[in-house]
Amino acid sequence: MNAGERLLKDYSQNKARLAGHSMPWLTGIRECARESFAVQGLPEVSDEDWKYTKLTQLAQANYGFAERLDSTFIASLADNVLNKLIFAAEHRLVFVNGHYNESLSTINLLPEGVILTSLAQAIEEHAELLSSTLGSIADYATHPFTALNTAMLSDGVFLLAQKNTKIETPIHCLFISTATEQSVVNYPRLLLLLDESAELTLVEHYLDMAQLKSGMAQTLSDHNFINHNLTNCVTEVLLSPHAHMDHYKLQYDSTDTSHIAAMYVEQQRASTFTSHSYSVGAALARNDIQIKLVDSQAECILNGAYLVAGRQHVDYHTQIEHLAPGCNSRQIYKGVIHGRGRAVFNGKVIIHSQAQQSSANQLNKNLLLGEKAEVDTKPELQIYADDVKCSHGATVGQLDEQALFYLQSRGVCKKDAQNWLVNGFVSEVLKLIDNPVLREFIQLTVIAHLNQLAGGDVKSLQELISTGEGVMPCH
Amino acid sequence: MLKVNNLHVEIQGNEILNGLCLSVGAGEVHAIMGPNGSGKSTLANVLAGHEDYQVTAGEVLFNGSNLLELSISERACEGIFLALQYPVEIPGVSNVQFLKTALNSQRKYHQLNELDAMDFLQWLKTKVQQVGMEEQLLYRSVNEGFSGGEKKRNEILQMLVLEPKLAILDETDSGLDIDALKLVAKGVNAFRHVNTPKQQRAIILVTHYQRLLNYIKPNFVHVLLNGRIVQSGGPELALELEENGYASFVDKAS
Ligand SMILES: Nc1ncnc2c1ncn2[C@@H]1O[C@H](COP(=O)(O)OP(=O)(O)OP(=O)(O)O)[C@@H](O)[C@H]1O
Ligand SMILES: [Mg+2]
DSSP, X not given: OOHHHHHHHHHHXXXXXXXTTTOHHHHHHHHHHHHHHHHHOSOOTTSGGGTTOOOHHHHHOOOEEOOOOXXXXXXXXXXXXXXXXXXXXSEEEEXXXXXXXXXXXXXXXXXXXXXXXXXXXXXXXXXXXXXHHTTSSSOOTTOHHHHHHHHHOOOEEEEEEOTTOBOOSOEEEEEEEOOOSSOEEEOOEEEEXXXXXXXXXXXXXXXXXXXXXXXXXXXXXXXXXXXXXXXXXXXXXXXXXXXXXXXXXXXXXXXXXXXXXXXXXXXXXXOEEEEEEEEOOOSEEEEEEEEEEOSTTOEEEEEEEEEEOTTOEEEEEEEEEEOSTTOEEEEEEEEEEOTTOEEEEEEEEEEOTTOTTEEEEEEEEEEEOSTTOEEEEEEEEEEOOSSEEEEEEEEEEOOOHHHHHHHHTTTOOHHHHHHHHHHHHHXXXXXXXXXXXXXXXXXXXXXXXXXXXXXXXXXXHHHHHHHTTTOOOOO | OEEEEEEEEEETTEXXXXXXXXXXXXXXXEEEEOOTTSSHHHHHHHHHTOTTSEEEEEEEEETTXXXXXXXXXXXXXXXXXXXXXXXXXXXXXXXXHHHHHHHHHHHHHTTOOOOOHHHHHHHHHHHHHHTTOOGGGGGSEETTTOOHHHHHXXXXXXXXXXXXXXXXXXXXXXXXXXHHHHHHHHHHXXXXXXXXXXXXXXXXXXXXXXXXXXXXXXXXXXEEETTEEEEEEOHHHHHHHHHHTTHHHHHHHO
């Protein structure tokens, strides 16, 4: 039995435990997706979209269904994570190994016209709404992991913001994974629907306890992937005319896990979407971001950074389709690759013939810090309209020697000088984060991680948060 | 304070300095002049420890100990400061953070307690005024998008903040407007005149123009040509060079 078949077996064994397993509209969706996955199978390197990303470890693992944890453990999570390691949030949905946990979550008063619940609850309470929207944006026909997620989806986030509603503070969706006896797989699913002129900020945050517990000092090299968990998540976003969403994703998994994520966004007229995506942990992290600008004047901005070391592998595949005139898209991704780390960036922009006056630009910059570090970066522009402004650039480089000399000549030791330059490199993306609370939190996470990768003074995230040290002022 | 004996330096196999000698005492100002490509910046960079340059012979003593065996940052901590001819831009690193990190690294080296953000900022602002720099430049990335003159002022600001024992200013005057030149000269003079003899600072000024020397009076002027010092004298030597250029030295050297 291969990995794909094992995952399917997991499905047939556990489908009766999934939320809404007796609802025909949902089982219909699941069965179709299951079919599609069975046909597609797991991607191979012969598949163009997976050319540089091998799934060897994933293919060898034997995943089980993630069980719920007992209440004492949950209580300790509240103490150790929520009270110490996270920014303050008014609205927070917490998931532990994929299951929504009400006691850890807080949802404060929301404006009228907003529904925010766990997906499991939404399946029970808003079946009608869901049946017409779930899966309508996330196209699984050419993406086996999206098919798999759709077959197995059970919990996650459902958000509906009706016309003109605005949520001022970020909605924090925190997915915690804990050490498990057996390798497990989680299938978080987010469905986010913004009606006309609705505005909000949402944070999708994947946090692995194993990564934290090690005091962030664990050596990243020579891992023997004992307990190889998988998170396979899918996010669907629908932005109606003039809606605006700031989406943050912070992926901070342990180096034992694989994280395979896809986000699908459909943008209607004059809607705006900003994505800030940070990939820090995981043995293997794959992020697919697919945006469709379906009506005029829509705008999307994608920013992100990935930091890998050891034998970590990170892969960003972005795809922006300009389907209507006068839309804008901008992307900046930066990568720092230590050790034998490997990064893949593929930025596809398709400008269809009707999409005149489109403007699209894309930039991917990489810093290679290890002699065996590798990056494959590829812009892919398909332009079928003639009146467009497009640009793209990709760089792969090392630290600027002259800048290193300059810093050292002021008394900063070599290691610190390197750190400063790397931090500076990443901070060009970090400073694009508008929300000050999130900017500070993400900066701290990134800086702590970079320091760790550089083998410098290891300060735990907690320590950094308590002193606020290392925060670069952004102006 | 600084003794350079028979210094030979190569870059990528080409000998740039060949047998350079220079002696700088505490409290002295030495001006070094010389045609383009004669090796002035090479000397400055070698003293600061730049790794592109190989010292193939000779020695450099700084306050009696061998400077060449120290790393770049150790030299800085021991009190050597180089204001670069072409200051480097460091995207994403804020100027104020850079200054604070540099100062605290040096304080740490000397086992002094690190300054906290408040104390540091207070003190920094007085220095910023001294060089007539816009305060907002503190919050931008180091030198990024700075004008030529702003970069040079920023170098002097760093010098005032770090208070080195020996400051090497490599063409800090070029690119400065007339008022800025006066301000920078004032800053340098203030830096130079410390009261206690023990703290007396020395300065090496690399320049092409006599004008700067009207504001910062040198004790000695040296002519550097083809990798060695071919003539030394008092301030009057600079005036002479201004008149006649390097032709007579070039003739002599060849
Ligand atoms: N990194 C380098 N690679 C190759 N050659 C170099 C390098 N740095 C300096 N040189 C050469 O060494 C010689 C001396 O250069 P240097 O910069 O020291 O001159 P300088 O006296 O400072 O000139 P200027 O007045 O123009 O600033 C020049 O011929 C220069 O081309
Ligand atoms: Mg020079």
